[in-house]
Amino acid sequence: MHELSIAMSIVDLAQEEADRRGGVQIKAVHLRLGLLSGVVKDALLSSYEMACEDTPLQGSRLVVEEVPVLIFCRQCDAQRPVHSTQMFCCSECGTPTGEVVQGKELLVVGLEVED
Amino acid sequence: MSPKTRMIEVRQNVLKQNDVVARALRERFHEAGVFVVSLVSSPGAGKTALLEKTLTLLRQQFRVAALVGDLATENDAARLARSQAPVKQIITGTVCHLEAAMVQSALEGWNLDELDFLFIENVGNLVCPSSYDLGEDLRLVLMSVTEGEDKPLKYPTIFNSADVALIAKIDLAAAVEFNAVVANRNIQAVRPEMTVLDVSAKSGEGVEKFLDFLRSRRNAARAVAASQRAKAFAAPD
Ligand SMILES: Nc1nc2c(ncn2[C@@H]2O[C@H](COP(=O)(O)OP(=O)(O)OP(=O)(O)O)[C@@H](O)[C@H]2O)c(=O)[nH]1
Numbered sequence: 417m418h419e420l421s422i423a424m425s426i427v428d429l430a431q432e433e434a435d436r437r438g439g440v441q442i443k444a445v446h447l448r449l450g451l452l453s454g455v456v457k458d459a460l461l462s463s464y465e466m467a468c469e470d471t472p473l474q475g476s477r478l479v480v481e482e483v484p485v486l487i488f489c490r491q492c493d494a495q496r497p498v499h500s501t502q503m504f505c506c507s508e509c510g511t512p513t514g515e516v517v518q519g520k521e522l523l524v525v526g527l528e529v530e531d
Numbered sequence: 532m533s534p535k536t537r538m539i540e541v542r543q544n545v546l547k548q549n550d551v552v553a554r555a556l557r558e559r560f561h562e563a564g565v566f567v568v569s570l571v572s573s574p575g576a577g578k579t580a581l582l583e584k585t586l587t588l589l590r591q592q593f594r595v596a597a598l599v600g601d602l603a604t605e606n607d608a609a610r611l612a613r614s615q616a617p618v619k620q621i622i623t624g625t626v627c628h629l630e631a632a633m634v635q636s637a638l639e640g641w642n643l644d645e646l647d648f649l650f651i652e653n654v655g656n657l658v659c660p661s662s663y664d665l666g667e668d669l670r671l672v673l674m675s676v677t678e679g680e681d682k683p684l685k686y687p688t689i690f691n692s693a694d695v696a697l698i699a700k701i702d703l704a705a706a707v708e709f710n711a712v713v714a715n716r717n718i719q720a721v722r723p724e725m726t727v728l729d730v731s732a733k734s735g736e737g738v739e740k741f742l743d744f745l746r747s748r749r750n751a752a753r754a755v756a757a758s759q760r761a762k763a764f765a766a767p768d
């Protein structure tokens with residue numbers, strides 16, 4: 417379980433951004449979460465609440481957008497969705513590939529704020 | 532969104548602090564010419580046993596050292612120290628994985644120029660270490676034959692984050708009716724073309740081959756570094 421420490425980083429990072437913008441109040445944090453990031457969405461959501469306690473972000477929401485895994489398929493010469501994380505092959509043509517081009521993200525992409 | 536709220540766009544990697552430290556470590560390792568190998572596995576898969584054997588044998592030819600992460604004890608460092616190689620324990624407390632900053636502070640006072648290989652044993656855990664880059668050149672995931680062939684399918688993220696899979700405790704394969712074909716198929720399913728090596732720290736089976744593999748990977752990394760240096764030297768400013 418490392419979701420709590422990830423959640424604490426998210427809170428710190430969001431607060432830093434808010435401070436830099438003149439102390440706005442954060443209502444929600446938007447996160448892009450890759451399916452290969454090693455972080456579990458549900459665990460992160462409950463950890464987030466804990467991490468917000470006694471911080472200016474208390475009561476704020478974490479909005480998670482899950483990012484699917486894309487691989488680069490040489491056969492198709494294109495980025496393709498992976499069949500599943502248990503089966504790393506092109507969802508179009510079935511060629512196995514380990515070349516991951518998307519799906520490891522753990523990115524804060526937006527803040528809903530009130531002035 | 533209520534009428535009073537507005538959206539601010541940002542783009543910040545949550546693991547940026549770790550990634551920055553890991554990148555700095557990787558640069559330091561390359562400059563010093565030390566090849567860094569990390570080991571991840573479930574608890575008890577045999578990381579320390581294999582590492583003790585590896586340190587003992589590689590020491591005859593190379594300058595080797597190890598860092599080992601554990602939640603609470605110094606047991607693993609004590610075992611590894613029997614190899615006579617320099618070893619340092621990292622006690623992580625409640626943290627279930629190593630982070631780049633822990634590696635960085637454990638290395639304080641070490642002269643990396645005096646090393647050829649540095650091994651980093653992560654905390655036994657198939658989940659959390661996958662998100663944290665430690666600046667290593669090579670990440671090994673161990674899966675012992677007693678754990679069942681389906682581990683890659685249950686923990687695809689860590690297998691995907693690793694470069695090489697080791698099937699450990701191969702001496703016990705027959706006793707537990709280990710199915711190598713299924714295990715390999717599962718590994719390839721989550722990480723196509725991954726190198727898979729069988730090893731037993733107990734009987735020594737596969738260990739020589741494993742050491743050959745490490746030596747050749749180190750040589751390859753050194754060749755790349757040398758050609759990059761040559762290019763940088765040749766390039767006009
Ligand atoms: N038969 C057999 N037993 C082994 C082998 N390698 C390790 N063991 C045994 O497996 C147990 C765990 O080995 P460790 O080397 O401590 O495993 P580890 O992965 O370092 O464990 P943690 O650091 O606690 O996660 C010990 O009882 C070892 O003696 C092997 O190759 N064959």
Ligand SMILES: [Mg+2]
Binds near residue numbers: 607
């Ligand atoms: Mg150990």
Ligand SMILES: [Zn+2]
Binds near residue numbers: 489496508
């Ligand atoms: Zn394809």
